[in-house]
Amino acid sequence: MRQALLLFTLLAFVLAGCNGGTVDQHAxxxxxxxxxxxxxxxxxxxxxxxxxxxxxxxSRVHAGELYTRAANFEDALSTRxxxxxxxxxxxxxxxxxGRIAALFDQLAADPSNPALAAKLEPQFTKQxxxx
Amino acid sequence: MKIFQVALGILAAIGGFxxxxxxxxxxxxxxxxxxxxxxxxxxxxxxxxxxSEMCGRIAAISKxxxxxxxxxxxxxxxxLVTLIAAQVVNLMTLAAEVGGVxxxxxxxxxxxxxxxxxxxxxGLGAVVWITSFDWIERIFGYGGLCMLVFAVxxxxxxPDWGAVAHGFVPxxxxxDTLLYFxxxxxxxxxxxxxxxxxxxxxGGIEEEWTEKDLGLNRANxxxxxxxxxFLSFALMIVGGALxxxxxxxxxxxxxxxxxxxxxxxxxGLLLALIGILFAVGGASIDTLFSGAYNFAQxxxxxxxxxxxxxxxxxxxxxxxxxxxxxxxxxxxGVDPVQLxxxxxxxxxxxxxxxxxxxxxxxxxxxxxxxxxxxxxANVLGGIYLVVILAVSLSAIPLMLLTNVGQG
Numbered sequence: 254m255r256q257a258l259l260l261f262t263l264l265a266f267v268l269a270g271c272n273g274g275t276v277d278q279h280a281x282x283x284x285x286x287x288x289x290x291x292x293x294x295x296x297x298x299x300x301x302x303x304x305x306x307x308x309x310x311x312s313r314v315h316a317g318e319l320y321t322r323a324a325n326f327e328d329a330l331s332t333r334x335x336x337x338x339x340x341x342x343x344x345x346x347x348x349x350x351g352r353i354a355a356l357f358d359q360l361a362a363d364p365s366n367p368a369l370a371a372k373l374e375p376q377f378t379k380q381x382x383x384x
Numbered sequence: 385m386k387i388f389q390v391a392l393g394i395l396a397a398i399g400g401f402x403x404x405x406x407x408x409x410x411x412x413x414x415x416x417x418x419x420x421x422x423x424x425x426x427x428x429x430x431x432x433x434x435x436s437e438m439c440g441r442i443a444a445i446s447k448x449x450x451x452x453x454x455x456x457x458x459x460x461x462x463x464l465v466t467l468i469a470a471q472v473v474n475l476m477t478l479a480a481e482v483g484g485v486x487x488x489x490x491x492x493x494x495x496x497x498x499x500x501x502x503x504x505x506x507g508l509g510a511v512v513w514i515t516s517f518d519w520i521e522r523i524f525g526y527g528g529l530c531m532l533v534f535a536v537x538x539x540x541x542x543p544d545w546g547a548v549a550h551g552f553v554p555x556x557x558x559x560d561t562l563l564y565f566x567x568x569x570x571x572x573x574x575x576x577x578x579x580x581x582x583x584x585x586x587g588g589i590e591e592e593w594t595e596k597d598l599g600l601n602r603a604n605x606x607x608x609x610x611x612x613x614f615l616s617f618a619l620m621i622v623g624g625a626l627x628x629x630x631x632x633x634x635x636x637x638x639x640x641x642x643x644x645x646x647x648x649x650x651x652g653l654l655l656a657l658i659g660i661l662f663a664v665g666g667a668s669i670d671t672l673f674s675g676a677y678n679f680a681q682x683x684x685x686x687x688x689x690x691x692x693x694x695x696x697x698x699x700x701x702x703x704x705x706x707x708x709x710x711x712x713x714x715x716x717g718v719d720p721v722q723l724x725x726x727x728x729x730x731x732x733x734x735x736x737x738x739x740x741x742x743x744x745x746x747x748x749x750x751x752x753x754x755x756x757x758x759x760x761a762n763v764l765g766g767i768y769l770v771v772i773l774a775v776s777l778s779a780i781p782l783m784l785l786t787n788v789g790q791g
Contacts, residue, residue, distance in 0.1 A: 283787075283790055286633075287633065289631060290631055290632050290633045293630050293631045293632050294630075294632045294634075294639060294642070296630075297630060297632065297642060297646065298642065301642070301645055301646065305649045305650065306649065306650045307645065307650060307653065308492075308650060308653055308654065308657075309494075310491065310492060310493060310494035311491050311492070311638070311641070311653060311657070313494055314490055314491050314494055314638065315491065315636070315638035315639075315641075315642075318636055318638055319636075319638075322635075381631065382631075383630060383631055384629065384630065384631065
């Protein structure tokens, strides 16, 4: 019984401990990597829409999901307190997340438009520094 | 006829083995470490084969499923701890799988997510209520076969096969050792999730296995989970060949589906989505039944889909309550993919409590007569128990130290 209680306590601890708090260099590095990853996935998705065919519902829903993730990073990094010396970098990362979110917003709004996707693909690539 | 029965078992194993946890951990492991962790899948697949064969044999010979055995061998108190741990993990997994079904439906239809959660829950409830055990296996097994598209995608992506082969040899080529071990533990947990043996052993009793079916049991375990492992390899290779070079960390089912779209186009995407839908749907039913089986077996209630709902009322009520609880969890808006990561790691903690009684009973002549474990099964079972114990002790510390795999 004690083991089960311990399991519950740890679960509550872990779930409650997610998100929020001060942004330090480690958190910034992780978030920056995740934001770049979103942009690179945007480039891949846009490339598929531009060059081959994709299911419209899939493209709209998936671009919308990636938009939400990028927008969440923008919100969090714009407002969360930071450790000294890195605030400028954190806010810059928030702006980058916002630019990526805006690109996803355009893609989700018109997911069956190859010309638009072709225009957005290099912008995603540039934002994420994708290879 | 025997071949047909094996085929059904294989299909059921594919549907049950590659659940949302396997999808996430295998793809993310490939995207983070390339092919370095393929060897862990091999270890996990051998482990689940060893223990599934054992509990299938126990079911065929002693007519007892896993939780009958747990209750009888470890007593009420320790059995209750096992039951609570198993049911917490089961419920988390069920909620994650139901959420996964809704996500797949949304990616296919574009309809609102919360409505699709309701569709998923009512659809699964209707399938379980109306459909026979055999047909559930067929529907979700055949549908789950669409997941083979990831194997084709892996080949089309032209991975470095030398590096792939090297991945089957344990090695460490990263500075992030903790994250490497977190993924290793997660992959092992995803491959050996306890609900698989609860479902497998109870399924053996549902199908009225006898000692004549021991060959069928062995074939189901080896070929079925072997194929499941093959799909896990494919997912990790896609992760390593596509997502890693592009710097993408696949965190959603949509991202994982892109892994089939890029090399195979629209048809690849469609097959991936259908395959994931049926695999995750099959896993929902496996976990749903497992939860109800566990309660019924532990408390000595009538159970089984071969009985009518009125013939096993508390079993029927059990799965209905679990489905409603899962609905409540998913409706809170929790991310199913994140939930499955917690479920997989916490399931690792419950592993020794599940697998130790199986090993003990498989060696007990009072239950098994002349069908007790042979030397190979005991050596492998013992080694895996040590591995499971080590992994279960390190799972939660690794989860906390790596910030749930975020580094």
